[in-house]
Amino acid sequence: MKPYVIGVDLGGTNTVFGIVDKDGNIIAEDSIKTQKYATAEEFVDAGVECLNGVISRVGGLENIQGMGIGAPNGNYYNGTIEFAPNLSWGHTGVVPLAKMFSEKLGGLGVKLTNDANAAAMGEMAYGVAQGMKNFIVITLGTGVGSGIVVNGQLVYGHDAFAGELGHVIMVRGKEGRKCGCGRTGCLEAYCSATGVARTAREILANTDRPSLLREKPAEEIESLDVSIAAGKGDAVAQEIFDFTGKMLGEACADFTAFSSPEAYIFFGGLCRAGELIMKPIRESYEASVLPIFRGKAKFLISGLMDKNAAVLGASALGWEA
Amino acid sequence: MKPYVIGVDLGGTNTVFGIVDKDGNIIAEDSIKTQKYATAEEFVDAGVECLNGVISRVGGLENIQGMGIGAPNGNYYNGTIEFAPNLSWGHTGVVPLAKMFSEKLGGLGVKLTNDANAAAMGEMAYGVAQGMKNFIVITLGTGVGSGIVVNGQLVYGHDAFAGELGHVIMVRGKEGRKCGCGRTGCLEAYCSATGVARTAREILANTDRPSLLREKPAEEIESLDVSIAAGKGDAVAQEIFDFTGKMLGEACADFTAFSSPEAYIFFGGLCRAGELIMKPIRESYEASVLPIFRGKAKFLISGLMDKNAAVLGASALGWEA
Numbered sequence: 001m002k003p004y005v006i007g008v009d010l011g012g013t014n015t016v017f018g019i020v021d022k023d024g025n026i027i028a029e030d031s032i033k034t035q036k037y038a039t040a041e042e043f044v045d046a047g048v049e050c051l052n053g054v055i056s057r058v059g060g061l062e063n064i065q066g067m068g069i070g071a072p073n074g075n076y077y078n079g080t081i082e083f084a085p086n087l088s089w090g091h092t093g094v095v096p097l098a099k100m101f102s103e104k105l106g107g108l109g110v111k112l113t114n115d116a117n118a119a120a121m122g123e124m125a126y127g128v129a130q131g132m133k134n135f136i137v138i139t140l141g142t143g144v145g146s147g148i149v150v151n152g153q154l155v156y157g158h159d160a161f162a163g164e165l166g167h168v169i170m171v172r173g174k175e176g177r178k179c180g181c182g183r184t185g186c187l188e189a190y191c192s193a194t195g196v197a198r199t200a201r202e203i204l205a206n207t208d209r210p211s212l213l214r215e216k217p218a219e220e221i222e223s224l225d226v227s228i229a230a231g232k233g234d235a236v237a238q239e240i241f242d243f244t245g246k247m248l249g250e251a252c253a254d255f256t257a258f259s260s261p262e263a264y265i266f267f268g269g270l271c272r273a274g275e276l277i278m279k280p281i282r283e284s285y286e287a288s289v290l291p292i293f294r295g296k297a298k299f300l301i302s303g304l305m306d307k308n309a310a311v312l313g314a315s316a317l318g319w320e321a
Numbered sequence: 322m323k324p325y326v327i328g329v330d331l332g333g334t335n336t337v338f339g340i341v342d343k344d345g346n347i348i349a350e351d352s353i354k355t356q357k358y359a360t361a362e363e364f365v366d367a368g369v370e371c372l373n374g375v376i377s378r379v380g381g382l383e384n385i386q387g388m389g390i391g392a393p394n395g396n397y398y399n400g401t402i403e404f405a406p407n408l409s410w411g412h413t414g415v416v417p418l419a420k421m422f423s424e425k426l427g428g429l430g431v432k433l434t435n436d437a438n439a440a441a442m443g444e445m446a447y448g449v450a451q452g453m454k455n456f457i458v459i460t461l462g463t464g465v466g467s468g469i470v471v472n473g474q475l476v477y478g479h480d481a482f483a484g485e486l487g488h489v490i491m492v493r494g495k496e497g498r499k500c501g502c503g504r505t506g507c508l509e510a511y512c513s514a515t516g517v518a519r520t521a522r523e524i525l526a527n528t529d530r531p532s533l534l535r536e537k538p539a540e541e542i543e544s545l546d547v548s549i550a551a552g553k554g555d556a557v558a559q560e561i562f563d564f565t566g567k568m569l570g571e572a573c574a575d576f577t578a579f580s581s582p583e584a585y586i587f588f589g590g591l592c593r594a595g596e597l598i599m600k601p602i603r604e605s606y607e608a609s610v611l612p613i614f615r616g617k618a619k620f621l622i623s624g625l626m627d628k629n630a631a632v633l634g635a636s637a638l639g640w641e642a
Contacts, residue, residue, distance in 0.1 A: 134479045148579065150471050150478075157471075157581025158455045159617055164578040167611045169571070170493075181611055250490070257485040258469065258579050260478025290488045290502055296480055 004058050006051065006067035006108075007315025009308070010034060012086045015043075017051050018308065019058050020315035024126030026308055028054040035088045040095045048104045066109040068317025069097060070118030070310055077160040079112045109321030115139070115310065117154050117163060119302070120147025122313030123265055127303035134261045137302070138165065138248070140268035143180070144188040144195075150259050165255065166192070170247055187251050191244050193223035193269055199240050200226050211236035227273040241273060245280025252281070253288035256297060263298035267309065271301045325379050327372065327388035327429075328636025330629070331355060333407045336364075338372050339629065340379050341636035345447030347629055349375040356409045361416045369425045387430040389638025390418060391439030391631055398481040400433045430642030436460070436631065438475050438484060440623070441468025443634030444586055448624035455582045458623070459486065459569070461589040464501070465509040465516075471580050486576065487513070491568055508572050512565050514544035514590055520561050521547050532557035548594040562594060566601025573602070574609035577618060584619035588630065592622045 004027065009016040011034060019028040030050050037043040055061055073084040079098025084090040098110040113121070120137040123129035129137075133152040139145040144166030148155040155162045166188035167181055176185025177198070189195050201218045204211065212229040213221055213236060229237035252264050270277055282299050289297075304312055325348065330337045337352040353371050358364040376382055394405040400419025405411040419431040434442070441458040444450035450458075454473040460466040465487030469476040476483045487509035488502055497506025498519070510516055522539045525532065533550040534542055534557060550558035573585050591598055603620050610618075625633055 134483075150476050151474050153472050155471050155580050157577075158583035159581055159614070161613055162455075162577075162579065162581035164611055164613075167578045168575040169609070172491075172493075172571070183609075183611070250493070254489040254575070255579070256478075256483075257488045258483065258576070259476050260480055260483035262479035288490070288504075290485055290504070292482055292485075293480070 001319075002063050002065040004063050005065050005315045005318025005321075006055075007311040007313070007318065008047075008067065008069040008071075009310035009314055010069055010071035010081075011310070012072070015047060016308070016311055017047065017054055018311035018315060019054050019064075020312060020318075024122075024307070024312055026311060028057040029308070029311070030054050037089055040089045040097065040100065043089055044097070044100045044104060047101065051105070061106055061108065064108060064318075066111065066318035066321025067101065067105070068118065068121070068314040068321060069101070069110065069112040070115050070314035070317075071097065071112060072114065074112045074114040074117075075160045076111065076113040076117070076154070076156050079110065081112070109318075111317040111321045113154070113156075113314075113317060114145075115313075116145030117147040117156075118313035118317065119145075119267055119304075119309060120149055120154060120265075120313070121316035122304050122309055123302060124149060124152075125316035125319065126312055128265055128300050129263065132262050134259060135263045135265060136165070136252075136255060136259070136261045137265045137267055138252075140192060140266060140270040142193055144192045148259065149261075155259075165251070168251060168254065170251060187247065191248050191251075196223040196226055196240060196244055196270065197221050199243055200237070203236055203240065209236055213237060223270055227270070227276070230273065230276050238276065241276045242280045244270075245277050246284040248277075249281045249284025249286075250288045252285050252297070253290070253293075256289055256293050260293060261297060263300050265300045265302055267302040267305060271305065274301070322640075323384050323386040325384050326386050326636045326639025326642075327376075328632040328634070328639065329368075329388065329390040329392075330631035330635055331390055331392035331402075332631070333393070336368060337629070337632055338368065338375055339632035339636060340375050340385075341633060341639075345443075345628070345633055347632060349378040350629070350632070351375050358410055361410045361418065361421065364410055365418070365421045365425060368422065372426070382427055382429065385429060385639075387432065387639035387642025388422065388426070389439065389442070389635040389642060390422070390431065390433040391436050391635035391638075392418065392433060393435065395433045395435040395438075396481045397432065397434045397438065397475070397477050400431065402433070430639075432638040432642045434475070434635075434638060435466075436634075437466030438468040438477075439634035439638065440466075440588055440625075440630060441470055441475060441586075441634070442637035443625050443630055444623060445470060446637035446640065447633055449586055449621050450584065453583050455580060456584045456586060457486070457573075457576060457580070457582045458586045458588055459573075461513060461587060461591040463513060463515055465513045469580065470582075476580075486572070489572060489575065491572060508568065512569050512572075517544040517547055517561060517565055517591065518542050520564055521558070524557055524561065530557055534558060544591055548591070548597070551594065551597050559597065562597045563601045565591075566598050567605040569598075570602045570605025570607075571609045573606050573618070574611070574614075577610055577614050581614060582618060584621050586621045586623055588623040588626060592626065595622070
């Protein structure tokens with residue numbers, strides 16, 4: 001095994017290239033603007049030029065085991081990005097990105113997956129899931145993403161798109177909130193950062209309860225405002241976390257009936273609220289889960305949140321490339 | 322690889338021992354009464370005596386690769402039966418059944434799992450899931466059971482009890498039907514054979530619609546009666562299948578967000594209703610599932626339903642023992 005891997009965090013704004021060692025230290029790093037390029041070919045050319053700089057700082061390609069890319073709409077099986085709506089050079093078709101990079105990097109093994117799966121790989125390689133064979137990472141960001149590990153392997157499913165736990169239905173029928181996926185009642189519509197802000201606006205609009213959250217125009221409220229207000233003891237804000245955590249706990253109870261993981265690992269800005277969100281998750285989970293599973297699962301916060309988790313997560317794929 | 326395996330179907334009434342070849346043919350078979358014995362030791366002694374008879378018919382133990390047991394509350398990791406409520410010699414503790422049989426069979430490899438997981442192994446070895454790496458078997462019997470295969474492996478989870486898809490919550494809150502597990506709103510409370518009979522009784526009690534189902538006292542209605550009536554064109558009976566299939570389809574849509582299987586394979590008496598149940602399942606699934614998954618999953622009926630599926634399923638474990 002060679003000493004380093006490359007991790008690539010392909011985001012809507014920047015694409016970050018990092019060199020990572022076996023302990024999860026980022027040794028060298030550089031980036032390019034993701035959308036500055038008209039075609040995928042130009043993007044890859046610029047990426048390789050950027051990469052050559054960082055690779056030279058660790059003694060060249062002969063010290064690199066492989067490369068992993070975390071990207072929106074990434075297909076692990078094919079190494080492609082498929083109809084990624086937010087990429088100027090990738091929204092109209094299928095881009096064989098892993099192959100394109102590999103060809104320009106002397107045949108280096110390149111693997112590609114989506115962001116949440118990369119996060120799960122990162123936790124297993126360098127984070128709180130080290131040594132675990134069965135766990136689920138849930139990312140609470142603009143959306144709700146998930147990376148599921150069973151028997152020590154990522155769950156990609158038949159078509160590479162498994163692990164969309166943000167889109168299980170938590171509220172069936174007409175009362176369900178509209179979700180970005182076009183359906184209603186999805187977990188993501190309630191428990192993402194945007195879902196939390198929406199819960200806040202609903203409570204403020206439907207009641208006249210006093211709250212620190214009223215200091216801002218309702219349409220400007222973000223989940224961070226709810227965290228700050230809850231931290232100050234604001235009852236409405238705390239109720240929003242209780243509501244969000246309760247639904248996450250109930251969802252996890254269903255996920256346990258599926259794969260009975262050792263741990264749930266939460267990642268993303270909402271987790272910075274700490275016990276404000278983790279306590280209602282745990283309590284709701286234990287009250288909801290099938291009796292044989294009670295008291296068995298751990299509820300953890302990611303070990304990579306203060307590091308460059310996206311680069312680390314993607315790089316973990318490089319070890320298997 | 323030796324030419325035969327032993328499959329054991331440990332049921333509440335009979336325990337059947339079968340010798341199975343690589344093509345899934347049961348070559349020899351015999352059985353004992355499960356509950357005739359005061360202790361697990363006596364049960365195993367009687368089982369081994371019975372087994373010696375069938376083993377001698379295929380040339381002795383040297384032709385046996387391994388043995389698989391399908392049993393209620395079976396723990397695959399430990400080879401134990403744990404607090405099985407319906408077994409006179411197994412309800413008060415943990416019985417190391419795999420080890421006990423192995424010791425009396427010259428150290429033969431013995432694996433043990435629960436019935437629904439055995440069914441999934443059987444479909445993969447000899448049934449409609451041959452060659453599949455990702456699929457879910459759903460058993461519609463007295464309860465709703467499941468066996469989940471991901472990356473070609475059974476999903477046992479951290480504690481060996483994963484795959485309890487009959488106990489995901491389909492109706493949240495107070496309106497949920499009471500389930501045998503002590504909670505409310507589980508899939509099993511609606512879509513098991515007993516759930517279907519209950520749906521029938523509810524519709525008959527709450528409406529005065531004419532139905533062939535009224536020919537029997539309501540408390541005696543079984544799911545088979547609903548199948549027969551629906552087959553004769555009874556509108557109420559067909560509506561019961563539509564209701565049941567719709568919920569199963571919605572549940573499968575959530576399961577796909579988890580593991581995106583190539584196929585759902587249904588097993589059990591309710592499937593004998595054929596398209597009466599399969600059509601609403603498919604239609605509800607396609608209407609409910611996240612758009613990227615539409616049209617991808619197959620909905621199949623078990624290939625082992627007219628064979629001794631429980632013995633075959635358990636025997637499939639013998640190949641890996």
